[in-house]
Amino acid sequence: MSQKAETPIVLHLEDDAQLGAAVATLLRAHGLEVFTVPDGPAALAWVAAHPAGPDVLIIDFLIPGEMDGAEVAQAICRSLGHVVPTILLSGALRSASLPWLPGAPLFCAHKPADPDLLVKVVETFAALGRFIRAGGTNG
Numbered sequence: 001m002s003q004k005a006e007t008p009i010v011l012h013l014e015d016d017a018q019l020g021a022a023v024a025t026l027l028r029a030h031g032l033e034v035f036t037v038p039d040g041p042a043a044l045a046w047v048a049a050h051p052a053g054p055d056v057l058i059i060d061f062l063i064p065g066e067m068d069g070a071e072v073a074q075a076i077c078r079s080l081g082h083v084v085p086t087i088l089l090s091g092a093l094r095s096a097s098l099p100w101l102p103g104a105p106l107f108c109a110h111k112p113a114d115p116d117l118l119v120k121v122v123e124t125f126a127a128l129g130r131f132i133r134a135g136g137t138n139g
Helices: 017-028 040-049 069-080 115-133
Strands: 009-013 033-037 056-060 086-090 106-110
Touching: 009 017, 009 040, 009 069, 009 115, 017 033, 017 115, 033 040, 040 069, 056 069, 056 115, 069 086, 086 115, 106 115
Parallel strands: 009 033, 009 056, 056 086, 086 106
Antiparallel strands: none
């Protein structure tokens, strides 16, 4: 008899509370554990409190504070010591800079993202993230 697989963990950085709640509801309906934070400092605090880190990051590019979403993704990966598959969402994708995450799967989409596509990418990235967290690659 095999053990039940651990639930994939998604850390979602979104400053729009309604959008964050909608994405969390969508992903939870597909069996994912979702933690939504409103800004970069909250994301970094979550990572500090959860040293294993998430399997997937969903990052809004335009967020309040001194760092943009790409910089927060980079800081999270530095803090964890490994890359995390990252989904970068933005209403202004043309002006978004990409995070420098060598070896990390990266998907960029315009907000609002198509729900079916978002679920498929998150599920795929979660499998990659679990592989990386298990020591499959250090990026």
